[in-house]
Amino acid sequence: MSTDCPPRRPWFDAAISFAMAAILVTLILVTDDGPRSTASLVAALVLALVQASTILWIQRRPELAMITALTAGAGIQAIAPHVGWLGLAAAPLAYFAWIRPPRVSIWALAVGVVAAPWTLVTGGYRDLLLAVFAFGFSWAWGELGRTRWTRRQEERQRIIDAERSRIARELHDVVAHTVSVMVVQAGAAADVFDARPDKARAALDTIQEAGRTALDELRAMLRTMRLDDAGDEPRTPQPGLDQLDALARSLGATGLVVALDRAGDERPVPPDVALSAYRIVQESLTNSLRHGRAKRADVRLRFVDGELRLDIVDDGDPAAAVPRRGGGHGLTGMRERARLLGGTLDAGPLATGGFQVSARLPLRQQAAA
Numbered sequence: 001m002s003t004d005c006p007p008r009r010p011w012f013d014a015a016i017s018f019a020m021a022a023i024l025v026t027l028i029l030v031t032d033d034g035p036r037s038t039a040s041l042v043a044a045l046v047l048a049l050v051q052a053s054t055i056l057w058i059q060r061r062p063e064l065a066m067i068t069a070l071t072a073g074a075g076i077q078a079i080a081p082h083v084g085w086l087g088l089a090a091a092p093l094a095y096f097a098w099i100r101p102p103r104v105s106i107w108a109l110a111v112g113v114v115a116a117p118w119t120l121v122t123g124g125y126r127d128l129l130l131a132v133f134a135f136g137f138s139w140a141w142g143e144l145g146r147t148r149w150t151r152r153q154e155e156r157q158r159i160i161d162a163e164r165s166r167i168a169r170e171l172h173d174v175v176a177h178t179v180s181v182m183v184v185q186a187g188a189a190a191d192v193f194d195a196r197p198d199k200a201r202a203a204l205d206t207i208q209e210a211g212r213t214a215l216d217e218l219r220a221m222l223r224t225m226r227l228d229d230a231g232d233e234p235r236t237p238q239p240g241l242d243q244l245d246a247l248a249r250s251l252g253a254t255g256l257v258v259a260l261d262r263a264g265d266e267r268p269v270p271p272d273v274a275l276s277a278y279r280i281v282q283e284s285l286t287n288s289l290r291h292g293r294a295k296r297a298d299v300r301l302r303f304v305d306g307e308l309r310l311d312i313v314d315d316g317d318p319a320a321a322v323p324r325r326g327g328g329h330g331l332t333g334m335r336e337r338a339r340l341l342g343g344t345l346d347a348g349p350l351a352t353g354g355f356q357v358s359a360r361l362p363l364r365q366q367a368a369a
Contacts, residue, residue, distance in 0.1 A: 017055040020088050024048035024076070027083040035079050044079040047072040051087050058095045066096045066108050085131035086112060090138035097142025109139040169279070169333045171218075178214035180290040181254055182207050206253040239282075240274030244299070247282060256289045257296045264303035273308060273361050276337040277301075280310060280345070283330050284357040288314035294354070303363075307343070310359040313350070334359070 028035065028044045035041035051072035058065035073086025089112065097105040112135035116128055189203035239247075248258035269277070281299055288294040294316030302309040331347055334357070338345040343361040350356050 013055050013059075016091065017052050020055065020091055021049055021052035024052060024083065024087055028076075028080050031080060031082045040079050044076055047075040047079070048087060051076070051089065051092070054092050055095060058092060059099055062096055062099045066092055069093075070108065070111055085116060085127070085134060090134040093135060094138040094142040097139045098145045099142075101146070102143060105139065105143070109135055165336065169337065172330070172333055175214070178210050180286045181210045181250060183290075202253070206250070210250060238271065238275045239278045240271065241269060241277060241301070243278060244281060244301075247278070247285070248299070251285055251289060251297075254289060256285065256294060258285060259296070259298045261298065261300045262302075263300065267303055267363065269308065269363060273341060273363060276341055277308060277310060277359070277361060279337060280334050280357070280359050281312060283334055284312040284347075285314075287330055288312075288316050288355065291316070293317060306363055308361045308363060310357070310361070312357040313354055314356075315354045317353075 069092035073089035076087035294314035
C-alpha cells in the first residue's frame with residue numbers, strides 16, 4: 001500500500017464498487033447490440049465484476065489494479081461496445097489519480113484518450129467526445145482531490161514544525177539561563193566554601209531557587225502541551241515584563257549587575273509579545289554572563305510608535321563573546337521570536353566595548369513573512 005497517498009474509507013469504496021457492478025451488469029443486459037451468445041454474456045458479466053472489484057484493492061496495488069481495470073474494460077468494449085468506453089474504467093482512473101502523483105497516473109489517462117478514436121468504429125463523434133471527456137474529467141477529479149489533500153498535509157506539517165520550533169526555543173531559553181546561573185553560583189560557592197561559608201550558603205540558595213523556577217516553567221510548558229489536560233489544575237502563567245525585576249535580581253546574585261530602565265507611556269502588551277520580550281532579555285543577559293563575562297548590563301524598555309523597543313547593553317568582552325554568540329542557537333532563536341511577531345532584532349559588538357542586542361516588537365500583531 002502506498003504510504004504517501006490520501007486515505008480512503010472502506011465502506012465508501014465498497015459502495016462505489018457495488019454501484020459500478022450494478023450499473024455495468026444492467027447495461028450489459030439491457031443495452032442494444034450487447035452480447036449475442038451465452039458465452040459472451042457470461043464473459044462480459046465476469047469482466048464487469050472484475051473491473052468493479054478493482055476499486056476494493058486499488059489502494060493496495062494501484063498500478064496492477066489500473067491495468068486490470070483497463071484490460072477488463074477493453075474486453076467489455078469488444079463484447080458490448082455500447083455499454084460505455086472501456087466499461088466504467090473512468091472510475092478506477094479517478095482513484096488512480098487520487099492515489100498516485102501526475103507523473104505516475106498520466107499514463108492511464110493517455111491510454112484511455114489515445115485509444116478513444118476506436119469508438120468511431122462502432123459510434124460517431126459524439127461517442128468519441130464522451131469517451132475523451134469521461135477520462136479527462138475523471139483524471140482531473142482525482143488529481144484535484146490529491147492536490148487538496150497534499151496541501152492540507154503540508155499545512156499540517158508546517159504547523160507541527162512551527163510548534164516544534166517554539167517548544168525548542170522555550171526549552172533552550174529556560175534551560176540555558178538556569179544552567180548558566182547554576183554553573184556560576186556553583187563556581188562561586190566552591191571558591192568561598194571554606195573561607196566564607198555564608199557566601200557559599202547564599203550561592204547554594206540561589207542555585208536552589210533557579211532550579212525551582214526552571215521546574216515551574218517546564219511544568220507549565222508540559223501542561224500546555226498535554227492533549228488530555230482537562231484544565232482542573234491551575235496553570236502557572238508564562239513569564240512577561242512583570243518578571244524582569246525578578247530576573248535582574250536572580251542574575252545580580254551571580255555577580256552580574258542588571259539595571260532596568262523603563263521609558264515611555266506603558267500600555268497593554270499582548271501575552272505573546274510580553275513572553276518574547278522576556279525571553280529576549282533573558283537570553284541576552286545569559287549570554288552576557290556566560291560568554292561575555294560581563295559585570296554590568298543595562299536593559300532599556302521603551303514604548304514608542306506602537307512598538308516595544310528593547311536594548312540590552314553589557315560591558316563584556318566582545319572579542320570573546322562574538323564567535324560563540326554568533327555560532328549558537330541563542331541569537332537565532334531571538335531573531336526568530338522577533339520575526340514571528342513582525343518585528344526585528346539586531347545584535348553585535350559596540351565600538352566602545354561590550355555587546356548590544358536591540359529588538360523592535362510591534363504591539364499590534366503583524367503577519368510574519
